Amino acid sequence: AQSAVNITGLLDIGVKYNGNPSAGTPTYAVARGNNNRITFSGAEDLGGGLTATFGLQHRFEPDTGTLENPSGGTSRPFWQGESRVGLRGGFGWIRMGRGLTAVQDPNGAYDVYGVATVASLQGVLTAGFNSDPAQSNGAGGGRVNNGIFYQSPDLGGTVLRASFSPTEGVAGYKHRHTGLSAEYKAGALNAMAGWEKNSAGNSLVEIAGKYDFGRAIAFLGFSHQDTIDSARDRTGVAFGARIPVGKLVIKAGYGRLKTKDFVGSQSATDTVLGTGVDYLLSKRTYLYADVARLKTAEGSTALTYRQATVADLGIALTF
Amino acid sequence: AQSAVNITGLLDIGVKYNGNPSAGTPTYAVARGNNNRITFSGAEDLGGGLTATFGLQHRFEPDTGTLENPSGGTSRPFWQGESRVGLRGGFGWIRMGRGLTAVQDPNGAYDVYGVATVASLQGVLTAGFNSDPAQSNGAGGGRVNNGIFYQSPDLGGTVLRASFSPTEGVAGYKHRHTGLSAEYKAGALNAMAGWEKNSAGNSLVEIAGKYDFGRAIAFLGFSHQDTIDSARDRTGVAFGARIPVGKLVIKAGYGRLKTKDFVGSQSATDTVLGTGVDYLLSKRTYLYADVARLKTAEGSTALTYRQATVADLGIALTF
Amino acid sequence: AQSAVNITGLLDIGVKYNGNPSAGTPTYAVARGNNNRITFSGAEDLGGGLTATFGLQHRFEPDTGTLENPSGGTSRPFWQGESRVGLRGGFGWIRMGRGLTAVQDPNGAYDVYGVATVASLQGVLTAGFNSDPAQSNGAGGGRVNNGIFYQSPDLGGTVLRASFSPTEGVAGYKHRHTGLSAEYKAGALNAMAGWEKNSAGNSLVEIAGKYDFGRAIAFLGFSHQDTIDSARDRTGVAFGARIPVGKLVIKAGYGRLKTKDFVGSQSATDTVLGTGVDYLLSKRTYLYADVARLKTAEGSTALTYRQATVADLGIALTF
Numbered sequence: 001a002q003s004a005v006n007i008t009g010l011l012d013i014g015v016k017y018n019g020n021p022s023a024g025t026p027t028y029a030v031a032r033g034n035n036n037r038i039t040f041s042g043a044e045d046l047g048g049g050l051t052a053t054f055g056l057q058h059r060f061e062p063d064t065g066t067l068e069n070p071s072g073g074t075s076r077p078f079w080q081g082e083s084r085v086g087l088r089g090g091f092g093w094i095r096m097g098r099g100l101t102a103v104q105d106p107n108g109a110y111d112v113y114g115v116a117t118v119a120s121l122q123g124v125l126t127a128g129f130n131s132d133p134a135q136s137n138g139a140g141g142g143r144v145n146n147g148i149f150y151q152s153p154d155l156g157g158t159v160l161r162a163s164f165s166p167t168e169g170v171a172g173y174k175h176r177h178t179g180l181s182a183e184y185k186a187g188a189l190n191a192m193a194g195w196e197k198n199s200a201g202n203s204l205v206e207i208a209g210k211y212d213f214g215r216a217i218a219f220l221g222f223s224h225q226d227t228i229d230s231a232r233d234r235t236g237v238a239f240g241a242r243i244p245v246g247k248l249v250i251k252a253g254y255g256r257l258k259t260k261d262f263v264g265s266q267s268a269t270d271t272v273l274g275t276g277v278d279y280l281l282s283k284r285t286y287l288y289a290d291v292a293r294l295k296t297a298e299g300s301t302a303l304t305y306r307q308a309t310v311a312d313l314g315i316a317l318t319f
Numbered sequence: 320a321q322s323a324v325n326i327t328g329l330l331d332i333g334v335k336y337n338g339n340p341s342a343g344t345p346t347y348a349v350a351r352g353n354n355n356r357i358t359f360s361g362a363e364d365l366g367g368g369l370t371a372t373f374g375l376q377h378r379f380e381p382d383t384g385t386l387e388n389p390s391g392g393t394s395r396p397f398w399q400g401e402s403r404v405g406l407r408g409g410f411g412w413i414r415m416g417r418g419l420t421a422v423q424d425p426n427g428a429y430d431v432y433g434v435a436t437v438a439s440l441q442g443v444l445t446a447g448f449n450s451d452p453a454q455s456n457g458a459g460g461g462r463v464n465n466g467i468f469y470q471s472p473d474l475g476g477t478v479l480r481a482s483f484s485p486t487e488g489v490a491g492y493k494h495r496h497t498g499l500s501a502e503y504k505a506g507a508l509n510a511m512a513g514w515e516k517n518s519a520g521n522s523l524v525e526i527a528g529k530y531d532f533g534r535a536i537a538f539l540g541f542s543h544q545d546t547i548d549s550a551r552d553r554t555g556v557a558f559g560a561r562i563p564v565g566k567l568v569i570k571a572g573y574g575r576l577k578t579k580d581f582v583g584s585q586s587a588t589d590t591v592l593g594t595g596v597d598y599l600l601s602k603r604t605y606l607y608a609d610v611a612r613l614k615t616a617e618g619s620t621a622l623t624y625r626q627a628t629v630a631d632l633g634i635a636l637t638f
Numbered sequence: 639a640q641s642a643v644n645i646t647g648l649l650d651i652g653v654k655y656n657g658n659p660s661a662g663t664p665t666y667a668v669a670r671g672n673n674n675r676i677t678f679s680g681a682e683d684l685g686g687g688l689t690a691t692f693g694l695q696h697r698f699e700p701d702t703g704t705l706e707n708p709s710g711g712t713s714r715p716f717w718q719g720e721s722r723v724g725l726r727g728g729f730g731w732i733r734m735g736r737g738l739t740a741v742q743d744p745n746g747a748y749d750v751y752g753v754a755t756v757a758s759l760q761g762v763l764t765a766g767f768n769s770d771p772a773q774s775n776g777a778g779g780g781r782v783n784n785g786i787f788y789q790s791p792d793l794g795g796t797v798l799r800a801s802f803s804p805t806e807g808v809a810g811y812k813h814r815h816t817g818l819s820a821e822y823k824a825g826a827l828n829a830m831a832g833w834e835k836n837s838a839g840n841s842l843v844e845i846a847g848k849y850d851f852g853r854a855i856a857f858l859g860f861s862h863q864d865t866i867d868s869a870r871d872r873t874g875v876a877f878g879a880r881i882p883v884g885k886l887v888i889k890a891g892y893g894r895l896k897t898k899d900f901v902g903s904q905s906a907t908d909t910v911l912g913t914g915v916d917y918l919l920s921k922r923t924y925l926y927a928d929v930a931r932l933k934t935a936e937g938s939t940a941l942t943y944r945q946a947t948v949a950d951l952g953i954a955l956t957f
Contacts, residue, residue: 004957005645011404013415026487030465042957052923064464065398065417079703085649096651098703145702146668168664285371319323319361326643330723332734345806349784383783384717384736604690638642638680
């Protein structure tokens with residue numbers, strides 16, 4: 001009964017500024033920073049080293065009370081974050097359902113901004129890769145439907161992950177998602193490398209690491225997206241640092257993402273240059289402020305760039 | 320983790336009778352009285368007098384299992400009731416997200432029926448005012464999206480509230496929501512006054528009070544809605560009493576709402592005259608029965624009135 | 639407050655195989671077996687033998703994170719499983735809201751597969767009966783909206799149930815749902831009989847029983863669906879057994895469902911022949927594997943049969 005379910009969550013909301021908004025988007029908005037979520041999870045000890053597990057993560061927009069991305073081609077299912085049942089033992093952890101792929105599961109820890117704030121480099125690290133274009137909730141944020149997920153036990157500091165999703169007869173998507181990654185943690189060093197292929201046949205390679213020098217944590221990451229028709233292949237590089245100073249954490253980062261044949265045979269390069277500061281109110285709650293300069297390619301017949309200064313000021317808490 | 324989240328709720332369902340239903344609506348229906356809800360909330364003591372807070376309130380229809388108002392122009396988001404994150408301290412309480420405006424937050428306590436039952440006078444007290452017509456979930460029940468909310472500490476019996484919502488570029492809605500209210504509580508007397516303007520530029524003034532004479536609580540309230548084009552301005556007055564008799568609470572009330580230029584230059588006056596009784600099964604649960612006579616203006620080319628006797632019989636509980 | 643709410647649930651996901659899928663459906667899929675759910679429920683002791691109760695059951699698809707049956711004519715409301723408020727006392731239990739009918743509430747216990755797995759005989763036992771076609775979420779899985787439900791106290795081993803739902807003016811559905819059932823439990827014998835009529839005027843009779851011989855539990859059930867225009871009347875019979883062997887439970891069953899006038903005046907008979915095994919990991923968690931041979935009538939102008947071997951392999955847990 002109730003003893004078996006844990007309810008946890010993350011809330012993050014603030015004011016966002018965009019100095020050069022596209023048509024129909026505002027200069028100032030109240031909006032989420034990170035993805036707001038409530039998670040229902042549990043684990044049952046089955047004896048003999050076996051554990052049954054489940055995790056259900058709802059996502060929502062705190063500024064409007066709707067599901068995450070409530071409309072359009074990237075609208076999310078209610079349990080967007082995760083809906084998985086699993087079995088854990090000496091062999092590792094096998095789960096089935098919807099969840100982050102082998103590559104996209106660990107990689108959030110390698111964005112200097114933790115996949116939040118206007119300065120986030122996650123888009124560079126994942127090359128904007130869509131793990132499951134066959135599902136109707138298109139760009140599912142690195143997740144696959146109908147997935148089978150494996151995570152190895154800790155093998156002397158290394159954890160291996162694999163994800164697989166059968167095609168389920170969606171017209172036009174004949175490839176099966178397959179993902180593999182390895183993550184290594186030893187003292188001050190964390191590093192990961194992974195590869196995945198999505199239902200359209202496109203693939204992503206990501207290599208990332210971070211090192212804790214004590215006074216600062218340095219981040220570095222590479223991504224390459226290889227499309228099945230070689231058009232719009234993308235290559236990204238991101239680096240940054242987190243510097244704790246008392247109750248403050250100073251953050252800074254830079255990323256660039258090159259897209260091949262963006263317009264005709266012309267390549268384009270998006271960049272993100274940002275900095276910010278977190279003020280820790282407790283272990284679970286902090287205020288944040290960030291500013292970034294974004295350069296984003298636009299145009300279908302002629303390549304142009306939209307340059308914008310963006311900023312945010314908000315509060316994030318976990319429970 | 321789980322220690323930090325409280326799950327509370329309100330359920331209210333019964334049988335409703337309408338003696339003169341409009342076309343396509345039934346004479347008898349199983350339906351909610353009050354708005355059914357589940358709330359996930361929490362507070363974290365940050366030390367130094369500071370508290371981080373969150374509140375997420377889901378609303379639903381208990382007779383059909385759907386979200387509140389599941390279809391049409393007033394369909395609700397999943398977290399219709401509230402989705403707010405806040406910081407509370409000696410300065411008061413600042414919250415961001417979706418929630419009741421400064422006027423509509425306290426005013427439910429000034430309806431003799433507590434914004435429930437077929438005899439509710441809440442429509443008169445708020446003059447049917449839509450706090451955020453720019454949002455797609457139109458008549459959001461006194462709530463604004465993208466809101467910033469302030470509530471003062473208790474200033475010698477008075478609490479001040481303010482709400483603000485930036486425009487976020489929705490075509491046709493160029494006004495920013497702004498709301499202000501003051502509520503005063505001293506012994507037997509409770510009173511409030513407030514003003515707000517919505518995203519269409521229309522404004523609402525509400526003044527209401529109640530006094531506990533011991534044998535009865537008397538209620539009185541006024542509202543005035545001022546539309547930006549002066550058409551369909553609305554003025555309401557409501558009064559009533561709650562009389563506790565052992566485990567019973569007898570309720571009675573009257574309200575009238577005058578709408579200017581309802582048809583051409585012709586004004587219309589809706590009235591609600593009702594009475595009811597609650598039977599307290601515990602501090603958290605009661606049975607209720609109510610009957611009311613409604614007179615409601617109709618017609619676009621000629622003014623007519625629909626007169627109907629309505630009644631309900633139901634059960635409400637909180638958890 | 640929180641002490642009053644219980645959060646429980648059931649998760650069931652696995653790999654399904656269909657050896658002869660219809661167009662657009664896959665041979666292999668990751669999918670739910672049983673209906674995945676989270677339930678929020680509670681009971682308040684009101685004294686004097688009275689208890690107030692509530693139950694809210696959310697249903698979802700664990701493979702995609704969406705609500706149950708997310709699209710098309712059988713899409714489900716968020717609280718698909720149940721949304722009911724009730725009062726329980728010496729007189730029995732009265733509930734209002736959305737929930738299983740008097741017949742469909744107890745009958746899940748009479749399917750040898752517990753209304754789960756590819757070999758389930760529940761479709762035969764309920765003759766594919768739709769308890770509330772008037773509601774937009776069509777085939778609601780044996781549930782009615784706007785229901786009033788009665789369950790008697792235990793009358794010497796017998797429990798009586800009744801369900802009722804007023805028409806609420808949905809065009810074309812002038813009948814009120816009415817359902818009645820009796821269930822008898824005495825030692826090794828469980829049995830039920832029930833009748834219901836839906837909003838279209840069609841009726842269902844179901845008689846089912848099971849007997850625990852110690853080494854095995856035998857199941858037997860009959861159904862008859864009587865349509866208001868006598869077309870497509872359906873008659874079903876199902877039988878099977880569950881045989882516990884240590885941590886294993888072996889399951890086997892057979893069902894046939896005859897549909898009158900399937901094509902013109904030609905009747906059709908669907909059959910299900912299946913077997914499977916559960917491996918109990920704990921009292922709350924098990925692995926399962928099943929295989930069945932399905933023969934299903936198709937065609938609108940000429941009667942044909944689709945024959946398919948189907949199988950599943952999955953994990954189910956409750957919390």
